[in-house]
Amino acid sequence: MELLISVIKIVVVMGVMLGIVAYVVLLERRLSAAIQNRIGPNRVGWQGLLQPIADVVKLVFKEDIVPLKSNRFIHDLAPIISLAVALTTFAVVPFGDKINLFGYDIKLQIADVNIGILFILALTSLGVYGLTLSGWSSNSKYALLGGVRSSAQMISYELSMGLAVLGVVMIAGSLQLDTIVEAQAGWKWNIILQPIGFITFVTAAFAETNRLPFDLPEAEPELVAGYHTEYSGMKFAAYYLSEYANMFVSSAIITTLYLGGWQVPFVHSFGFSDFWIGIIQVFGFLTKVILFVSFFIIIRWTIPRFRYDQLMNLGWKFMLPVSILNLLITGLVILLLS
Amino acid sequence: MNLVDIIFYFFALITLVSAAITVYSRNIIYSAFSLLFTFFGVAGIYVLLNADFIAVAQILIYVGGILMLLVFGVMLTHKVINVEIKTGILNVVPGSIITAIIGGTLCGVFVVTDWFIVEGVPPIKSTTTEIGTMFMTKYLLPFEIASVVLLVALIGAAYIARRDKSKNQSA
Amino acid sequence: MNFTLTDIPLNYYLGLSATLFSIGIVGVLTRRNAIIVFICIEMMLNSVNLTLVAFSAFLGNPTGQILVFFVMAVAAAEAAVGLAIIIAMFRNKMTVNIDEINIMKW
Numbered sequence: 001m002e003l004l005i006s007v008i009k010i011v012v013v014m015g016v017m018l019g020i021v022a023y024v025v026l027l028e029r030r031l032s033a034a035i036q037n038r039i040g041p042n043r044v045g046w047q048g049l050l051q052p053i054a055d056v057v058k059l060v061f062k063e064d065i066v067p068l069k070s071n072r073f074i075h076d077l078a079p080i081i082s083l084a085v086a087l088t089t090f091a092v093v094p095f096g097d098k099i100n101l102f103g104y105d106i107k108l109q110i111a112d113v114n115i116g117i118l119f120i121l122a123l124t125s126l127g128v129y130g131l132t133l134s135g136w137s138s139n140s141k142y143a144l145l146g147g148v149r150s151s152a153q154m155i156s157y158e159l160s161m162g163l164a165v166l167g168v169v170m171i172a173g174s175l176q177l178d179t180i181v182e183a184q185a186g187w188k189w190n191i192i193l194q195p196i197g198f199i200t201f202v203t204a205a206f207a208e209t210n211r212l213p214f215d216l217p218e219a220e221p222e223l224v225a226g227y228h229t230e231y232s233g234m235k236f237a238a239y240y241l242s243e244y245a246n247m248f249v250s251s252a253i254i255t256t257l258y259l260g261g262w263q264v265p266f267v268h269s270f271g272f273s274d275f276w277i278g279i280i281q282v283f284g285f286l287t288k289v290i291l292f293v294s295f296f297i298i299i300r301w302t303i304p305r306f307r308y309d310q311l312m313n314l315g316w317k318f319m320l321p322v323s324i325l326n327l328l329i330t331g332l333v334i335l336l337l338s
Numbered sequence: 339m340n341l342v343d344i345i346f347y348f349f350a351l352i353t354l355v356s357a358a359i360t361v362y363s364r365n366i367i368y369s370a371f372s373l374l375f376t377f378f379g380v381a382g383i384y385v386l387l388n389a390d391f392i393a394v395a396q397i398l399i400y401v402g403g404i405l406m407l408l409v410f411g412v413m414l415t416h417k418v419i420n421v422e423i424k425t426g427i428l429n430v431v432p433g434s435i436i437t438a439i440i441g442g443t444l445c446g447v448f449v450v451t452d453w454f455i456v457e458g459v460p461p462i463k464s465t466t467t468e469i470g471t472m473f474m475t476k477y478l479l480p481f482e483i484a485s486v487v488l489l490v491a492l493i494g495a496a497y498i499a500r501r502d503k504s505k506n507q508s509a
Numbered sequence: 510m511n512f513t514l515t516d517i518p519l520n521y522y523l524g525l526s527a528t529l530f531s532i533g534i535v536g537v538l539t540r541r542n543a544i545i546v547f548i549c550i551e552m553m554l555n556s557v558n559l560t561l562v563a564f565s566a567f568l569g570n571p572t573g574q575i576l577v578f579f580v581m582a583v584a585a586a587e588a589a590v591g592l593a594i595i596i597a598m599f600r601n602k603m604t605v606n607i608d609e610i611n612i613m614k615w
Contacts, residue, residue: 074371115466118394125402129374132406136367136413148413151406158402175466346517350525357529357552361536366544373548376529380555383522387566392574396558399581404551404588411544411592428608433538441531448523453567468571469578477575484582491586499593501600 001104009110010091017090020286021244022052027290028244028297035301059237067139067230074137079231079238082130086245089123092116093252094178095285096262099278108262108282109178116177117165120253121158124208128154130242131210131217131227138230146226149308150217154208156315161204163323167197167330168257181261189260196326198258200319205250207315210243212300216308251292252285259288346386353379370409377401391466522563529556543595543605547588554584 026041026048033040041048066075096108113119128151135147168190169175172183184190191198207214218226228239255261264284267277306314356375363369377400384393473481529552536549558577565573599605 071367074367113390115390115394118391118398122394122397122402125398125406128402128406132409133371136409144413148410151410155402155406342517346521350521353525354528354532357532360548360552361532361540361545366542369545369548373552376552377555380529380559383525383559384562386517387522387562389562389566389574392558392562392577395578395581396555399585400551400555403585407588407592408544408548408551411547411595428541429539433535436538437531437534440534441527444527444530445524448520448527453519465571465574469574472571472575473578480579484579487586488582491589495589495593497593498590499596 005104005106006110009106013090013095013110014087017087017245017248018241020290021241021248022056024244024248024293025055025240026051027294028300031294031297032301035298056237059240060234062233062236064233064235065230070139070230071137074133075230076235078130078134078137079228079235079242081133082127082242083238083245085123085127085130086242086249089120089249090252092119092177093249093256094181094261095252096282097278099282100275108278112176112178115175117169117175117180117257121162121165124154124161125158127208127246134231134239135227138227140230142223142225142229143227146217146223146229150210150227153210153214153216153311153315156312157204157207157214157319160200160315160319160323161208163320163327164197164201164204165257167194167326170327170330170334177256177261181256181263184260185263187265189263190258194258194326194330196322197330198254200323200326201258202254203314203319205254206296206299207311209246209250209296211247211296213303213306214311215305216311219305247293247296248289251289251296254292255285255288259292261285342386346383349379349382349386351379352376353383366412367409370405370412373405373408374401377405389465391469519563519567523560526556526559526563529553529559541606541608543598543607543610546607547591547595551584551588554580 029051030040030048041051044050044054066072091110092113094107094109094112098105098107100106131150131154132147135143135145135150138144168180171190171193172180174180174183180190206212210217215226217223218228223229228236231239262281262285264281267280267284272280353376356372356379359372360369360376363372377396381393381396384390384396533549533553533556536552537546540546540549558580561573561577561580565571595605598610602610604610
């Protein structure tokens with residue numbers, strides 16, 4: 001029975017997540033259009049709501065072009081790695097409290113790993129392979145440059161990401177994401193307790209997801225399309241989807257670590273039944289995540305791209321010392337308060 | 339054959355097959371790539387042994403760090419455009435003799451020795467807390483020395499790999 | 510999912526690790542490319558780690574896992590320095606084949 005519940009949870013979460021990610025693409029196009037004073041896609045369905053479906057159908061039916069001298073096997077495998085890593089990371093993110101459904105207590109989290117944060121960091125470091133291998137296997141100089149850039153960038157920013165997370169871990173006293181969310185009950189959100197950590201983590205998350213202002217791996221003016229220059233059809237769709245899935249998952253992780261996760265303040269004071277509180281908490285979580293995704297998108301269309309040396313200088317000479325300092329301060333404060 | 343057995347054989351198979359591919363593959367990028375699966379298989383075995391923290395550290399350090407460095411090394415030491423990444427084999431006969439000797443000795447020792455096994459060990463729930471406590475108390479000095487070793491290695495590696503500017507201009 | 514460790518005997522883990530170690534030795538002794546030799550050394554370190562973790566689990570004592578961390582730290586340092594040496598070598602000799610790097614002998 002437990003196995004069945006897990007399978008159902010996985011299927012439902014996957015479906016909902018892929019749906020949301022597809023609509024995040026539409027959200028990005030509409031928001032960017034609004035920012036640039038355009039209208040954006042509004043022809044397919046009401047206000048363009050069916051656009052994601054049209055896009056998917058188009059990409060599925062496109063020809064899959066593989067460069068002649070590329071390494072076929074790795075060229076096929078790289079987008080799969082990218083997408084799989086992006087989707088798997090969500091497995092440890094708790095998106096709600098326990099909920100009672102048909103007499104079963106269901107925990108709204110696919111896998112309650114007791115080293116959840118480390119799991120996320122490990123998977124992030126795996127994500128580098130999707131980009132690097134695609135860059136190498138395409139046998140194109142633009143793709144290779146994009147791949148090398150992305151791996152150097154992601155490895156550099158992983159450090160400050162991990163150090164920023166440590167502050168949260170010290171406050172909650174656990175690596176388990178569930179415990180971290182519970183430690184933020186009420187208004188004790190980590191964004192208030194850990195403002196420096198929050199800023200470093202968000203900056204690192206931008207770099208890890210290869211989004212502007214850090215999208216050097218696919219900087220169009222220099223590298224055509226970066227690591228996925230030689231991809232088309234389904235495989236391109238996998239990369240495209242994994243970019244947005246990464247964005248969604250990082251927003252979910254930021255929400256969990258810093259914005260109180262599924263906690264909705266004052267929800268208990270309105271006298272709803274437990275079941276409805278659970279539902280409200282899930283929607284509270286989704287709202288926070290979507291708001292943060294919109295923040296990602298607005299940043300992309302607001303701030304210009306960094307130069308590569310600026311990126312590395314920021315990562316190593318500013319972010320790393322700041323996150324170590326944050327760690328020290330957090331430790332001192334915890335020591336003084338205890 | 340229960341589930342644990344199946345999981346063990348699955349990970350063992352992944353580990354050994356990918357290790358063999360790593361060693362015998364003529365294409366160096368395939369070698370580096372199948373090492374990824376070796377590390378994964380070993381991490382899976384760690385999880386089976388209830389060493390969850392080590393398993394994640396394995397993926398973080400080996401797959402995310404060391405193997406990435408190796409892939410970089412492959413990319414930087416081989417011309418990418420005209421793919422000439424085949425590598426040869428040498429010393430087959432002495433190599434296999436030595437391997438047979440060492441492997442045989444290892445297996446013999448493992449089989450013959452009567453290992454001291456504590457019966458009814460309670461499975462360790464989570465090793466994270468215990469490892470952390472040990473690092474901060476009993477093994478603090480080795481822990482600090484390890485950090486110094488890493489720092490020295492970092493500086494040394496950067497120094498060795500850096501292109502000498504004055505030499506470069508004359509060349 | 511509850512299972513006890515003794516479902517699989519210790520010898521299986523040790524055998525796996527011994528096999529992995531032997532595969533690593535074959536690579537170190539027979540391959541020409543310095544990077545592959547390097548990869549095989551990492552593989553051998555991994556097999557040693559596997560033994561340590563297996564013993565530690567069967568003793569119910571995490572001290573063995575501490576040692577694994579030190580091995581990992583040393584492996585990381587070794588990877589960084591070793592690759593730097595290989596790259597420096599490649600720059601000077603334009604090869605990474607260990608049998609062609611013989612300037613120490615005449």
